[in-house]
Amino acid sequence: MKKIIVMLLAGGLMISCASKKELDAALAKQQETQELLDTATVKLNACLADEKAAQAKLEALRDQIETLKNSNAALLNNQGDLVTLSTQGSRNLERSLESIREKDLQIRSLNDAITKKDSVTLALVTSLKSSLGNLNDEDINVNVEKGVVYISISDKLLFASGSDRINQDAKAVLGKVAKVVNDKPEIEIMIEGHTDSQPISTAKFQDNWDLSTSRANAVTRVLQDEFNVKPARMTSAGRSYYVPLASNDTAEGRAKNRRTRIIVLPKLDQFFEMVEKGMEEAKANAKKETENKN
Known part of the structure; x- marks a missing residue:
């Protein structure tokens, strides 16, 4: 009977020792897994942040492209207006020069009369x-x-x-x-x-x-x-x-x-x-x- 009891105690001790090792190993594995998870989480958050920044930059670039398109269209329209204005300005200038020549000749005529x-x-x-x-x-x-x-x-x-x-x-x-x-x-x-x-x-x-x-x-x-x-x-x-x-x-x-x-x-x-x-x-x-x- 004593022999049986000794054998049971020895077996229990061995089981106990075996379970503690496995538990320590499991805890170590869990810790390692948690660290990997934390690292992955940090990387994921960083990626999400980068994605958000990239998306904002993309939107900004799209807005800039749209603005440039509008500006280009406006410039093209203005170019036509400028041609019209340039032609009109040339005519106005010619009329002004003609008026100046006329006034100059009138002054000369008045001076001649005087x-x-x-x-x-x-x-x-x-x-x-x-x-x-x-x-x-x-x-x-x-x-x-x-x-x-x-x-x-x-x-x-x-x-x-x-x-x-x-x-x-x-x-x-x-x-x-x-x-x-x-x-x-x-x-x-x-x-x-x-x-x-x-x-x-x-x-x-x-x-x-x-x-x-x-x-x-x-x-x-x-x-x-x-x-x-x-x-x-x-x-x-x-x-x-x-x-x-x-x-x-x-x-x-x-x-x-x-x-x-x-x-x-x-x-x-x-x-x-x-x-x-x-x-x-x-x-x-x-x-x-x-x-x-x-």
């Missing part, structure tokens, strides 16, 4: 000075202001004090002026009477307005009646003492202010006709130049 007018003015001044001769500058003066010719004749040469009767000797001077005016039908004249500021009140003249106007009328009548200047070419005006040349506080100043002034007026309608004609010629020439270039 130069011609200045030449006429210079010739008129030369004729007047030559006709009047070496008269005292204090008695008669010819000058140009802003393109207008002025002939200023002193009061003492034309009239007695307080009178509107022209001195006989002064008529010779008016005759010389009339000759130049009659030789140049393209001009008109204005006769202005000027006085000093000394008050006057007589049976004939109420004040300096009356005196200056009456003197201007007297010169106008002499030019018309005795020297055949056409009345339609003349204007008579009295300026009283309101346009002085010098101070009325001195005798010398008052003497300068007592004068009759003949203003030579070019016929502006003729001048503007000349300018308008030049403008029309400039426009026609500009158009002709454009047609020749095309």
